[in-house]
Amino acid sequence: MNHLHKKTGKTYEVGVMNDFDGSTYDMCIITKWDPDYNESPTLVDYYFGEYNPELTDYCIDRFIERQEQLKKSVKRMSDELVINREVMEPDDIQDLEQTI
Numbered sequence: 255m256n257h258l259h260k261k262t263g264k265t266y267e268v269g270v271m272n273d274f275d276g277s278t279y280d281m282c283i284i285t286k287w288d289p290d291y292n293e294s295p296t297l298v299d300y301y302f303g304e305y306n307p308e309l310t311d312y313c314i315d316r317f318i319e320r321q322e323q324l325k326k327s328v329k330r331m332s333d334e335l336v337i338n339r340e341v342m343e344p345d346d347i348q349d350l351e352q353t354i
Contacts, residue, residue, distance in 0.1 A: 257284070257307065259314045266298060266314060268305055282306075284313055 257268045266286050271279040282305050284298040299313035 255305070257310050257314075260311050261315065262318070266310070267295070268310055280304075282310070284310060284317075286317075 255268050257266045258264075259266060264286075266284055269283050269285070271281050271283060273279065281300055281302050283300045285295040286298050287295045298317045301309055301313060303309075
């Protein structure tokens with residue numbers, strides 16, 4: 255099912271986990287599908303129990319905060335600490351910039 259995140263207006267998917275015998279777990283799984291990225295979806299978070307819009311928004315908020323912290327850390331490493339762009343291949347530099 256689609257879930258519209260209140261703060262960003264972006265759509266996330268919320269589903270349940272099925273076992274091979276057809277039974278379902280009492281668990282909601284939140285994923286983010288990127289239409290420009292043809293790989294598996296990003297696992298945002300999960301929680302036990304029935305679908306809860308407020309809890310889903312809270313989990314997405316936490317995911318966004320962690321992503322922002324990661325971006326800041328990667329940028330700091332890139333700018334100040336470890337990554338020397340002068341010795342990197344152009345494709346690697348482009349991948350790094352897209353990650354940041």
